[in-house]
Amino acid sequence: MKKSAEPSIENPCGDADFLLQLLDRAGQIFVKKLENNDRDWSYDKSKHQNGAYIPHAQRESGLFPALRLKERGSSVGNEIWEALFLTYWPQFEEKYRESRLVNYRSKGKEAHLTRIPKSAFSELLPASLLVIGCVQLAGETVFECLTLDSGSDEAALLSDIFNLDPDFKVGIFRPEEKKSEETAQIMDFAEELISAWKGGEIARFAGENAVMPTSYEMAFRARQVFMERHGLENVSPFLIGAPGDALREISRQIEWDIFREFQRRERAVELVRIVMGDEPVKIRASEIIRKLVDKLPAIDALMLSASQQRKSRAGYSYEHHIEAMLSDGQVPFEKQVILASKKRPDFILPSLKSIDRKKVGAEAGLILSAKTTLRERWKQVEREMEGRRLFLTTVDENIASSTIEDMASFGACLVIPESLRYSKETEYAGHNNVLSFREFCDGVIAPNLKAWRL
Numbered sequence: 001m002k003k004s005a006e007p008s009i010e011n012p013c014g015d016a017d018f019l020l021q022l023l024d025r026a027g028q029i030f031v032k033k034l035e036n037n038d039r040d041w042s043y044d045k046s047k048h049q050n051g052a053y054i055p056h057a058q059r060e061s062g063l064f065p066a067l068r069l070k071e072r073g074s075s076v077g078n079e080i081w082e083a084l085f086l087t088y089w090p091q092f093e094e095k096y097r098e099s100r101l102v103n104y105r106s107k108g109k110e111a112h113l114t115r116i117p118k119s120a121f122s123e124l125l126p127a128s129l130l131v132i133g134c135v136q137l138a139g140e141t142v143f144e145c146l147t148l149d150s151g152s153d154e155a156a157l158l159s160d161i162f163n164l165d166p167d168f169k170v171g172i173f174r175p176e177e178k179k180s181e182e183t184a185q186i187m188d189f190a191e192e193l194i195s196a197w198k199g200g201e202i203a204r205f206a207g208e209n210a211v212m213p214t215s216y217e218m219a220f221r222a223r224q225v226f227m228e229r230h231g232l233e234n235v236s237p238f239l240i241g242a243p244g245d246a247l248r249e250i251s252r253q254i255e256w257d258i259f260r261e262f263q264r265r266e267r268a269v270e271l272v273r274i275v276m277g278d279e280p281v282k283i284r285a286s287e288i289i290r291k292l293v294d295k296l297p298a299i300d301a302l303m304l305s306a307s308q309q310r311k312s313r314a315g316y317s318y319e320h321h322i323e324a325m326l327s328d329g330q331v332p333f334e335k336q337v338i339l340a341s342k343k344r345p346d347f348i349l350p351s352l353k354s355i356d357r358k359k360v361g362a363e364a365g366l367i368l369s370a371k372t373t374l375r376e377r378w379k380q381v382e383r384e385m386e387g388r389r390l391f392l393t394t395v396d397e398n399i400a401s402s403t404i405e406d407m408a409s410f411g412a413c414l415v416i417p418e419s420l421r422y423s424k425e426t427e428y429a430g431h432n433n434v435l436s437f438r439e440f441c442d443g444v445i446a447p448n449l450k451a452w453r454l
Helices: 015-025 036-042 153-161 175-198 202-209 215-230 243-276 285-294 296-328 378-382 401-409 437-452
Strands: 029-033 051-054 080-088 097-104 111-114 129-137 140-148 170-173 347-349 366-370 390-393 412-416 434-436
Touching: 015 129, 015 140, 015 153, 029 051, 036 051, 129 153, 140 153, 170 175, 175 202, 175 243, 202 243, 215 243, 215 296, 243 285, 243 296, 243 437, 285 296, 296 347, 296 366, 390 437, 401 412, 412 437, 434 437
Parallel strands: 080 140, 366 390, 390 412, 412 434
Antiparallel strands: 029 129, 029 170, 051 111, 080 097, 097 111, 129 140, 347 366
């Protein structure tokens, strides 16, 4: 646990600042992907949970205060164990509050964090994150708490820092250990980079070791890793038990890890070349500092381009993986065909000619749009329908129930990974216009393949 002065409310921070400050102050960080009942108590009066669930393993990890038996006099009933402690919710409140971690023995080992602000949870999208760290603020031991909306850049930042897998649920992390792991991963490359700069060969070194592959090449590498990992010869959706989960693993985990390594190398080389130049010279520390200050605009541009590169990569790669699955499954399709409305849907199954024949039913074909994250972009896709059947495939966890209902009103169907279909963290269950990728392949594509291939 690190000591720090109490943050100034007069100079409020953004969520990213709150997060980075907490990671710097706290020795351990609790992170949980919120289940629906961790949120719905804050806006649904019929719910009685009144707080977020803290799993037994994390509750007993040593981060949280030990529970004590509540004295209840001579009253008869099941035991109640609790811990009272100060919490601070800087995104929502200026003052500390006394919160309660409580376990009712009648409910087994589960415990809930209660007496917490509803406003911290009421507006969150599904699969958002609860972040808690124990810190010293103005001489008090306080549990600083943040909630990060799953659609926010801050949630993506935390996932990046702790390298959270798509299937992550809950865990406790040590920020210093994560920093050490990152340092260890880059140090060997750093030594090679230093040697290349000193030898006047940094331009050659960059070309050989730090060039980002195209999105197509990176997607291909990711599928190769996936197929080797699972003993597959191709990624036909008819040969994979859970093709939607496979898409999620390939795009959100395997390819992301490959991308991060390439980007780490590429940005490291670019940063050295911006500050130090390509030619080796003897330079003092004071001159390096001047160069850093002088090159701040270029460094800012470099960091901004890194962020934009990450976002653009995700969309293109997902399309590549969908295309590979359709091809390996011998599903006829056309890609990026221009419609009469001048729109370019990602995929038309089996062809534009087929869906323009005005046939009735499934044989007429469909539009398949691939979106790693939907947010409001599905409304753009809705304009591509022109009376045709539209299926939106995504690996996104954070689509709200109200948005799914809006899609249904336009006749759009969602196609999602199998593990998200009835997940406690998502709101996909109970909607007739939601299919798993397995259900889509077996119930929509397979029955029409014979007609589509004619």
